[in-house]
Amino acid sequence: GLKVLEALAASGLRSIRFAREVPGLQAVVANDSSARATELMRENVALNQVGHLVTTSMADARTLMYQRKAQRDLFDVIDLDPYGSPSPFLDAAVQAVSEGGLLCVTCTDMAVLAGNSPETCYSKYGAVSLKGKFCHEMALRIILHSLDSRANCYQRFIVPLLSVSADFYVRVFVRVFTGQAKAKASASKQALVYLCMGCGTHHLQRLGKATSHGSGFPSCRFKFGAAMGPPVGPTCEFCHQRHQLGGPLWAEPLHDGPFVEQLLTALERNPARFSTQDRMKGMLSVITEELPDVPLYYTLDSLSSTIHCNTPSLLQFRSALLHAGHRVSLSHACKNAVKTDAPPHVIWDLMRCWTKLHPVKRERLADTTPASRILAVEPKLQASFTLRDDANPSSRKRGLKRFPENPEAFWGPKAKAKAG
Ligand SMILES: C[S@@+](CC[C@H](N)C(=O)[O-])C[C@H]1O[C@@H](n2cnc3c(N)ncnc32)[C@H](O)[C@@H]1O
Ligand SMILES: [Zn+2]
Structure with a gap:
């Protein structure tokens, strides 16, 4: 069975839902650093009769995750649902998740991610956000960039399953894998964005170049080097104005197509299960139609x-x-x-x-x-x-x-x- 951590659990509502609704779980840890929240969690766990699956914990989420990493007792799923930015928790999360395990990460600091405060975005996520029309997708690509680069410190890398921009937040679901050779591909998966201030035309500049030499083990087939650039001249070729520079952002697919199809099939099999069924189906269907290889x-x-x-x-x-x-x-x-x-x-x-x-x-x-x-x-x-x-x-x-x-x-x- 899977081991799940809800690192910032507040009332524990989500952990209780995991325990009651997701089959095949081994254990759920509902953690919060607030004493009041932990007390509430205990009551809610008892009221919902999920004490056999859900353990409550009162700790700083980072301390808990680093301890589990040190004890080699990793979580298969880690959910991060902070107030605002998850950035303080990413370093611990990319280490405390098991091989191929799942991180579910919410960001509600949309003003920062969508270009209102590019300097704050850089300090939190290591990327400069821009106020382009594409800012909601850019927000997804910035958090993915941040997760991948934190994972890279430990020879790990991410594979996104689903990345959702909804209302006033974004939420990404990524798997984390280990592999020194594969982590080397990460530079070539990130890109800077040149955004023309006059006409809004944008161009991407990859940070690295991966060249295939077509033989050997799949993970050894690539050579890596610096990318060539820039993709634009000093001024925009269409309107002659200058460009803003944003990023780096994740320039690879936001979703795993077959995974999203499976989600849709599962939804259709059990249409009465969620009250938000219609919206989930609509959004996932648009996601399956998105061109996977065209950022922004x-x-x-x-x-x-x-x-x-x-x-x-x-x-x-x-x-x-x-x-x-x-x-x-x-x-x-x-x-x-x-x-x-x-x-x-x-x-x-x-x-x-x-x-x-x-x-x-x-x-x-x-x-x-x-x-x-x-x-x-x-x-x-x-x-x-x-x-x-x-x-x-x-x-x-x-x-x-x-x-x-x-x-x-x-x-x-x-x-x-x-x-x-
Ligand atoms: C947005 S709420 C979580 C909501 C919850 N996931 C839900 O769905 O109901 C964020 C929680 O993180 C907790 N928190 C903030 N910093 C923390 C830290 N360093 N370690 C653990 N919990 C923390 C807060 O006490 C708060 O309860
Ligand atoms: Zn222009």
């Missing part, structure tokens, strides 16, 4: 507002990306995200083509604005905004409850837009 995203309204045009419907814009031969998906982290493998010059060409159909009043734009600079260039491709059936995500076709509130509001064409 644009939003349709920011692309349009940069060049002062009216906004195509998401369906029109997604169709145009597909017609141009690229992939596109939503993101569960942001309602109107456009996650695409189309390079920025294609995205701006599509927007330029859109303004041919829906002209922008250029005379009121100063020559130096991002809109003028972008629109001064003729598109190299001819966009088609004709709607495609495959531009409509399956989660939307099936009418799933995908986002917290009012999921349908932004979908149809905006006031003045016409199907191109």
Whole structure:
């Protein structure tokens, strides 16, 4: 059976739910440093008759985890649900979790992670946050970066199972493995982000390079070195403004696709089990649709507002990306995200083509604005905004409850837009 630690347990509610609802557990430790909380936990454990599984503990979570590490008595699952940032507990957690074990980590310091306080973000997570439209996904990638780099100190590394941005918090579920050779790949899994301050175009710069030489044991097949860069010039090629530099962030997949599919299957097998079933199903379905290999995203309204045009419907814009031969998906982290493998010059060409159909009043734009600079260039491709059936995500076709509130509001064409 699995050994579970709820390191910051407060009332013990979550530990009690683990004990009552998760089959096959060996033991749950519910820990809190507060005497009052521990007292409450004891009462709740007794009231819920889970004393055979749940042990309460009153200790600093770090002391408890370091002791268990020293005694080689590791936990298979460690849940961290702090007030604000989990950063003080990460070093102990990556050591006190068993081989292949699971860390479940919540962050509620979204202002820090989403770019309001990049310097605080650096001190807590070792990464500079940015206020880009992609900030909710960036928050997930910053906590994953932090976990992986803490694990690296001990020749360990993380494998994310599921990374969720919801309401005003993020929560990640990662497995931790050990392997000196595999931990070497970590530099090449992280990236800096260049974000243009004028038009919001972003570029990623990996921190390291992994080159395969195709033979030998899988873990020895790679050579590692420094990455080449930067990916941008001194100013933005589209609007001539300068870039902000953020990161490093985790630039590898946020989720394990087959794992998320299994979760969905399990939910469907037992539809009455959770009161939040509909939202869980909707969110997990969008997650299965996310392009796994494309970090971050644009939003349709920011692309349009940069060049002062009216906004195509998401369906029109997604169709145009597909017609141009690229992939596109939503993101569960942001309602109107456009996650695409189309390079920025294609995205701006599509927007330029859109303004041919829906002209922008250029005379009121100063020559130096991002809109003028972008629109001064003729598109190299001819966009088609004709709607495609495959531009409509399956989660939307099936009418799933995908986002917290009012999921349908932004979908149809905006006031003045016409199907191109
Ligand atoms: C957000 S609450 C946990 C809520 C709980 N997981 C739940 O679902 O009900 C955070 C808890 O962490 C505890 N705490 C803060 N610092 C701690 C530390 N260093 N060691 C152990 N517990 C700590 C606080 O006393 C508080 O009860
Ligand atoms: Zn720019």
